[in-house]
Amino acid sequence: MSVNKIVLAYSGGLDTSVILKWLEQEYQCPVIAYSADIGQKEDWEAVTAKGMATGAEKVIISDLKKEFVEDYIFPAFRANAIYEGSYLLGTSLARPLIAKEQVRIAEQEGADAVSHGATGKGNDQVRFELGYIGLAPQLKIIAPWRTWNLTSRQKLVEFAKANNIPVPVTKKNPYSCDENLLHISYEGGILEDTWNQPDEDMFKFTVSPEKAPDVPTVIEIDFVAGNPVAINGDKMEPLALFTMLNKLAGENGIGRLDLVENRYVGMKSRGVYETPGGTVLRIAHRDLESITLDREVMKIRDSLVPRYSELIYNGFWFSPERELLQSTMDQTQKTVNGTVRLKLYKGNCISLGRKSDFSLYQESFATFEEDEVYDQGDATGFIRLNGLRLKINGLQGRYSK
Template sequence: MVKVVLAYSGGLDTSVILQWIRETYRAEVIAFYADIGQGEDVAQIQKKARATGASKVYVEDLQEEFVRDFVYPMFRASSVYEGQYLLGTSIARPLIAKRQVEIARVEGAHALAHGATGKGNDQVRFELAYAALAPELAVIAPWREWHFKGRRDLLAYAEAHGIPVEASPQRPYSVDRNLLHISYESGVLEDPWREPPKDLFQWTTDPENAPNEPDVVELEFERGDCVGINGERFSPCEVLRRLNQLGAKHGIGRVDMVENRFVGMKSRGVYETPGGTILYVAHRQIESLTLDREVMHLRDQLAPKYAELVYYGFWFSPEREFLQSAIDESQQRVTGTVRLKLYKGNVTVLGRKSPYSLYDASLATMEEDDGSYQQRDAAGFIRIQALRLRTEARMRERKSGSQKEARED
């Protein structure tokens, strides 16, 4: 028999896919569930996969690896896709694919399978990772093969085969959750003019209903990574978990955007990223104190490209690894503490300090300084910077004068 390892979530799509692969390919299906902070009952997931026909079920806690080896390197790059999306789903896929490949090799599997739609980004992310890590394995992508037209067809199939699912025609959202974020797509969200329903959000408090008293938090960074909160050190996973609690309490991290998918279409996504939003703001602030201007500006030119690589699925690519090396080098002195206020959906910076601070009060002061900066020197600096502008202005003036004389003649 063909042996297939399926990236299994226990949701509507992969529950139907598990049964469909067994029927269509007469295959033995091994289900792999990666626990990256979905908050689900893993024992129930395992039981459900068995009941749906999986020959074996792997359920693995990858939360620490997820934050340490994927989320933190990405946050060191200060990467945001199209100015809004903190890449919560995108960054999870390479980790799931990596472990899926490892299981396939242990089990002697012939193929890898995923539940990504043929219209979306995840199919690309999974399959580019498979290609980089296990080019010899076949790939089964049911959404590109079967006759089902949409999620309503899947619900009907699940009902016919006795497969329990949480989705329903009344709440047909596609939801992806992990320790970094929750994403919502489809259903009423496919109308970009329509406001997301109040009951859509599962994690964060509505900012209007958030506490009237703020929380002040201090985050400690070492080499670009947050290592402590309010003077207490934590692992990367625990840092994100605690910041999620604080951010969710104050309604931080909601995003509603229309984004450009890699496959060429626009789609509307709604996201909750409470802890990640706090981390992003804090990291930018400690960098503002410790990064050289030209290094920061160069990194900021690279950040959109890095975000694009993650979003498109090129985590296991030489160009992403090249950028990561440069970015990690830039973070060697990104160490210090940032103080933030969390209040009704906002993250407000109150202060920052670092033993590697490049901020020199004696230079920046508007009062009498120590004499190391001579203000008169700025005149020559400005004259040199303005040289090309004056040259162009004179050229335009000569050109205008010549044209005027020609018209008068």
């Protein structure tokens, strides 16, 4: 394959540093190292310096935090996205944004190829490449882990030493981690045995629930059209608000998850996640919907959540079906306006109250006290009509007694 210039999704770690040098040698062309700042703790000056020292023509650091919250996290949480009932899609939501910016840089810099460091066993290769294909099908895609012969860490280290690429001398992190504003994930190491529990000192975003404060933190979150807009009455921009939610939830030990999930490529994988702010946001959002969404609208919307979430997990963010479902989800959010009061306490997020000018809850109808708006006698015909088919089946003796 003939290539003139490559944009590499670059983290500065051993793998992508080796890939950077390997691409330069293999294709004999300039390589631009691109890193996306989506909230991970990183020394970007060091990343830039290492990329240039390793042979990059240019190192580009793109600050995507604001876009990540506004255009990826919030839309997904308006839809209550959740994969296999537990996973809040922290990595899955970040990949299409990274790919989108990579494509933009490739077009800006006149590159005709893009590359990534995802392995041939994982979901990320699919997510990156579906993004490239959907946004810029003319670009060539290079996936080194599927083509080269550097198939072990030892071979990577040997290549790095042979090419004067610094190899960390500190003890290797036993986990494969992905960090961004929404979450941090841990895979590999002792976690590959599903019976082993995670080490407590592994966690970065959350304190242990046992060590969380003994006094609850009570907060109020205001929503407009399904998006959070204020905490305790203080209006904030989305990035600042979500950062605050992460802090409050993390301090109270909220958001840990240990999950064995089904990867798109076919295997099961065990991951441990910390998603503090996202966990609180989802609970608050669903609680407000309980008073602002019509029953039948909620049923239809909830029936679409698994499909919507699966599309994101599998890498189809840039697809007509995801956009169709997003429009449907957002249509349901027009009345999701109001305030939720929550108690954050030792790993738990508990709803204490909710209110809205768009509430469909009417105390005059729901009360157990005497009322003048509901005729309880109407229930007799309602029950008989609903039971008619059961009566007919019963006359045929179809039910065991």
